Amino acid sequence: MPDTSNSDAFVEFERVQKSYDGVQLVVKDLNLTMPKGEFLTMLGPSGSGKTTCLMMLAGFETATHGEIKLDGKPINNIPPHKRGIGMVFQNYALFPHMTIAENLSFPLEVRKIGKSDREAKVKRALDMVEMGAFGGRRPAQLSGGQQQRIALARALVFEPELVLMDEPLGALDKQLREKMQFEITHLAHRLGITVVYVTHDQTEALTMSDRVAVFDDGRIQQLAPPDELYEKPQNSFVAQFIGENNTLEGTIREIKGERCVVQLDDGGLIDAKPVNVSKVGERTRVSIRPERVEINKDRLQEGAHTLKAEVLEFVYMGDIFRTRLKVAGNDEFVIKTRNAPDQVRLEPGTQIDIGWLPDDCRALDASN
Amino acid sequence: MTDAATEPDKITGPTPDNALRAADKADDGPVLAADGRPLKQSLNRALRAQKLRALALIAPLLIFVLVSFIAPIGDMLFRSVENQIVRDTMPRTVAALADYDAAAGGVPRDEVFEAAYYDVFYAAERKLHTRLGSRLNYEQTGASSLFRKSGRGIDDIGEVYQDQFEDLNGDWDEARPWAELMGDPTWIAAQEGWDGSGRMPAFELRSDIADVLPRTAASYQIFARFMQTEEGDSPLEEEPWTVVHTALYQDLSEGDVSGYTGPRSDMLQAAAALVASPDFETIAFRDGLEEIDEDWVDPEIWQTIKTYSPSYTSGYFLNSVDMQKTPEGPALRDEDERIYGLLFQRTMFMSMVITISCILLGYPIAYLLSNLPSRTANLLMILVLLPFWTSLLVRTSAWKVMLQQQGVINDTLVWLGLVADDARLTMINNQFGTIVAMTHILLPFMILPMYSVMSTIPQTYVRAAKSLGATNWTTFWRVYFPQSIPGIGAGSILVFILSIGYYITPEIVGGTSGIFISNRIAYHISSSLNWGLAAALGTILLVVVLLLYWAYDRIVGIDNVKLGG
Numbered sequence: 001m002p003d004t005s006n007s008d009a010f011v012e013f014e015r016v017q018k019s020y021d022g023v024q025l026v027v028k029d030l031n032l033t034m035p036k037g038e039f040l041t042m043l044g045p046s047g048s049g050k051t052t053c054l055m056m057l058a059g060f061e062t063a064t065h066g067e068i069k070l071d072g073k074p075i076n077n078i079p080p081h082k083r084g085i086g087m088v089f090q091n092y093a094l095f096p097h098m099t100i101a102e103n104l105s106f107p108l109e110v111r112k113i114g115k116s117d118r119e120a121k122v123k124r125a126l127d128m129v130e131m132g133a134f135g136g137r138r139p140a141q142l143s144g145g146q147q148q149r150i151a152l153a154r155a156l157v158f159e160p161e162l163v164l165m166d167e168p169l170g171a172l173d174k175q176l177r178e179k180m181q182f183e184i185t186h187l188a189h190r191l192g193i194t195v196v197y198v199t200h201d202q203t204e205a206l207t208m209s210d211r212v213a214v215f216d217d218g219r220i221q222q223l224a225p226p227d228e229l230y231e232k233p234q235n236s237f238v239a240q241f242i243g244e245n246n247t248l249e250g251t252i253r254e255i256k257g258e259r260c261v262v263q264l265d266d267g268g269l270i271d272a273k274p275v276n277v278s279k280v281g282e283r284t285r286v287s288i289r290p291e292r293v294e295i296n297k298d299r300l301q302e303g304a305h306t307l308k309a310e311v312l313e314f315v316y317m318g319d320i321f322r323t324r325l326k327v328a329g330n331d332e333f334v335i336k337t338r339n340a341p342d343q344v345r346l347e348p349g350t351q352i353d354i355g356w357l358p359d360d361c362r363a364l365d366a367s368n
Numbered sequence: 369m370t371d372a373a374t375e376p377d378k379i380t381g382p383t384p385d386n387a388l389r390a391a392d393k394a395d396d397g398p399v400l401a402a403d404g405r406p407l408k409q410s411l412n413r414a415l416r417a418q419k420l421r422a423l424a425l426i427a428p429l430l431i432f433v434l435v436s437f438i439a440p441i442g443d444m445l446f447r448s449v450e451n452q453i454v455r456d457t458m459p460r461t462v463a464a465l466a467d468y469d470a471a472a473g474g475v476p477r478d479e480v481f482e483a484a485y486y487d488v489f490y491a492a493e494r495k496l497h498t499r500l501g502s503r504l505n506y507e508q509t510g511a512s513s514l515f516r517k518s519g520r521g522i523d524d525i526g527e528v529y530q531d532q533f534e535d536l537n538g539d540w541d542e543a544r545p546w547a548e549l550m551g552d553p554t555w556i557a558a559q560e561g562w563d564g565s566g567r568m569p570a571f572e573l574r575s576d577i578a579d580v581l582p583r584t585a586a587s588y589q590i591f592a593r594f595m596q597t598e599e600g601d602s603p604l605e606e607e608p609w610t611v612v613h614t615a616l617y618q619d620l621s622e623g624d625v626s627g628y629t630g631p632r633s634d635m636l637q638a639a640a641a642l643v644a645s646p647d648f649e650t651i652a653f654r655d656g657l658e659e660i661d662e663d664w665v666d667p668e669i670w671q672t673i674k675t676y677s678p679s680y681t682s683g684y685f686l687n688s689v690d691m692q693k694t695p696e697g698p699a700l701r702d703e704d705e706r707i708y709g710l711l712f713q714r715t716m717f718m719s720m721v722i723t724i725s726c727i728l729l730g731y732p733i734a735y736l737l738s739n740l741p742s743r744t745a746n747l748l749m750i751l752v753l754l755p756f757w758t759s760l761l762v763r764t765s766a767w768k769v770m771l772q773q774q775g776v777i778n779d780t781l782v783w784l785g786l787v788a789d790d791a792r793l794t795m796i797n798n799q800f801g802t803i804v805a806m807t808h809i810l811l812p813f814m815i816l817p818m819y820s821v822m823s824t825i826p827q828t829y830v831r832a833a834k835s836l837g838a839t840n841w842t843t844f845w846r847v848y849f850p851q852s853i854p855g856i857g858a859g860s861i862l863v864f865i866l867s868i869g870y871y872i873t874p875e876i877v878g879g880t881s882g883i884f885i886s887n888r889i890a891y892h893i894s895s896s897l898n899w900g901l902a903a904a905l906g907t908i909l910l911v912v913v914l915l916l917y918w919a920y921d922r923i924v925g926i927d928n929v930k931l932g933g
Contacts, residue, residue, distance in 0.1 A: 058831070058835055059834075060831050060834075079834075080831070080834040080835055081834045081835070081836075081837050081838055081839055081840075081843075082837075083835075084837065085835060086835065086836075087831075087832065087835035087836075089828045089831070089832055090828075091826065091828060093826070093828040093829055093831070093832035094832075095829060095832075095833075095847055095851075096851065097850045097851055106833070106836055106838070106846070107836035107837050107838075110836065110837045110838045110839070110842055111837055154836065155835075155836075158836070158837065164835075
């Protein structure tokens with residue numbers, strides 16, 4: 001992974017470690033390179049170290065070890081106010097005693113920009129987030145979504161090349177959040193800014209980002225574009241964390257290049273694609289996405305292994321059907337089928353055979 | 369179908385929308401509840417029980433506050449203008465002085481002296497003259513001793529007449545003959561038959577005696593009633609006061625009693641003849657009073673009585689602002705008698721200095737506390753609160769030990785050679801001592817509200833400001849400080865109002881130059897007993913506090929005061 005001396009790298013983390021108490025590492029050996037203009041999301045459960053990474057980049061935390069570079073220059077010893085990085089906070093952090101215009105004008109004032117210039121820039125920034133009429137109001141007089149736009153405008157008004165966002169949409173309701181997700185990505189791409197975005201919401205991460213870094217236990221578990229992350233998780237943590245996922249535990253019986261056979265704990269055999277397993281006899285956890293499970297035998301490959309399954313529950317969800325099965329002792333096995341005219345509705349209690357394409361079934365590590 | 373739905377007017381049947389629209393239109397009468405009563409009335413009925421219960425819950429506190437707080441304040445406000453004592457004690461004099469021109473000065477008419485004689489006599493019998501003397505002494509030095517002396521000597525005037533009447537006929541100094549002359553026979557019988565239990569039969573004047581001897585009758589009635597109610601003695605057994613003899617002389621010298629035929633008419637006729645004889649010795653009221661104390665012929669006392677004769681006076685308030693009532697109207701006191709203006713100024717100034725020192729000392733501590741992890745913050749908070757748990761007296765006395773000339777600080781300075789042994793610093797019994805001790809005592813009142821406000825300022829504001837490019841100082845000054853102002857405001861109001869009325873500490877370490885207005889109030893309450901002035905000073909203090917509160921509300925806004933999160 002350490003292709004750190006990348007010449008077009010804009011943001012670089014080099015072997016960065018962070019500890020708060022001198023006993024435990026919150027961030028363990030972080031290496032990350034971002035080109036200019038990329039929208040990168042740090043995704044992970046709370047306590048995984050993603051926010052700490054963001055704070056180190058912003059300068060509010062110091063790295064215990066390693067180097068952080070911005071545009072080729074080490075910034076470890078540069079105080080936050082000299083880094084010129086825009087930042088959007090989770091609770092917006094709009095100064096309550098200033099009006100919206102004053103809030104936006106603040107970063108320009110501290111940069112000693114002239115009054116007329118300031119006013120023009122503030123107006124442009126407000127128009128950019130469609131809040132031009134709200135300059136005279138106080139933050140408390142705005143709704144959450146409006147405050148979010150102002151926070152965004154304030155982080156952009158001094159034209160930083162790098163903008164950090166720390167769960168900026170966490171406090172918004174679902175609909176508004178989806179709307180803002182698109183607005184933020186569009187704005188970021190239009191302005192050509194580099195964005196590091198922190199969230200624990202995987203949908204947000206998948207819809208917004210060019211690349212997603214999945215954090216867990218102080219490490220990046222996988223750094224990949226959204227589709228790759230979803231379809232080709234590199235380990236069972238990522239598979240579990242991103243999207244809905246079925247897991248079955250077993251032992252590797254046979255490995256042949258891109259194929260392997262896994263014997264499940266109840267004796268059944270299935271085909272899978274070995275991802276991070278290497279030898280026969282190793283414990284594994286196979287992962288199958290609910291929508292990739294096939295209940296129609298005709299669509300399966302010749303000679304493919306199938307498993308017996310018992311239908312436990314059928315849930316009608318409008319656009320899809322969600323069926324819970326008992327497979328190889330796992331009664332949380334879920335399949336999703338599209339609500340199409342010819343689709344069967346599985347009755348609870350019936351026995352069916354299920355199977356999948358070997359590529360969709362990934363044999364991953366058994367840890368966690 | 370879709371068309372119809374978008375045009376509601378075309379739907380004829382009842383739809384939910386139409387019902388709502390109909391309900392909206394029917395706003396020409398009050399909204400009715402399900403049982404046909406107006407909704408408002410129903411709601412009030414439903415809320416009444418709730419309100420009553422709430423009232424019952426706060427009732428104990430409400431009563432307590434009324435009794436222990438509102439009522440005393442009301443009483444204080446009332447006392448600061450109340451002045452009925454002059455009118456109540458000297459009603460005749462006040463009436464006689466009605467046309468006296470205080471501004472012109474001069475000695476009043478003889479009738480005024482006559483009225484004053486009777487008033488002082490009755491007051492002296494009731495032992496009220498000293499109180500009036502003390503009251504007037506607040507306004508005119510010497511009034512107290514004047515009244516005290518007059519109370520002792522007032523009998524001298526009446527004795528002139530009493531002696532002569534007694535020489536004429538011993539009965540004039542006996543109880544019984546006087547009672548027969550003045551009392552109603554029915555009352556005399558009832559009084560004789562009184563067995564000593566229960567109430568004495570109230571004295572009644574004989575029906576026609578008031579026509580013959582008006583002054584004497586009135587005077588004797590006062591005497592008789594006083595004996596009955598205050599002393600519990602029977603007028604049949606007590607010889608009357610000398611003031612009655614004086615009244616008798618006046619009546620006999622002015623009126624004609626030759627037509628009188630009632631009881632003791634011989635005695636009365638003889639007395640009338642005596643009074644008419646040229647040998648009868650008389651004494652003018654004016655001369656009599658002058659003999660007791662020559663201050664009575666000084667216009668000043670009459671001016672004072674006249675000025676303070678109304679039931680309500682602004683005199684106490686004028687006094688509290690170093691002015692006094694004069695016949696010409698309110699005027700400033702002489703330079704060397706002014707004290708309250710200086711005290712008020714000093715109280716304000718020192719309270720302000722104390723408040724500012726508390727802000728300067730408390731702000732960094734509150735800032736530190738609110739930015740520490742809560743474990744450490746709690747520990748430090750205990751250190752802040754520790755003085756709170758120590759007796760105020762102990763802390764103040766400790767400062768005395770620290771600051772005095774042979775105290776710890778001076779000793780240390782001398783030991784270090786910073787101060788010469790013969791030039792030790794005076795740090796106590798002056799303003800400095802008061803400011804130091806009070807700043808120390810009131811500091812927690814500043815830190816606590818500041819801390820509670822600062823701990824609600826999220827760290828993210830500071831981070832946001834820095835990420836926007838602000839230096840540490842700009843971040844503090846433009847972002848953090850404005851948000852901590854409500855805490856400063858709350859703390860300042862608290863400290864200022866507490867210190868403006870502080871008493872114990874200035875009393876102990878203030879000496880003469882470091883005392884506050886409250887010490888003066890305490891002096892008037894407990895030593896000089898001039899409660900009216902104390903009440904006026906207290907009222908002014910209250911008004912000043914309310915004014916400051918109002919000004920703060922106008923300038924900063926009272927919503928910006930936060931005592932807690």
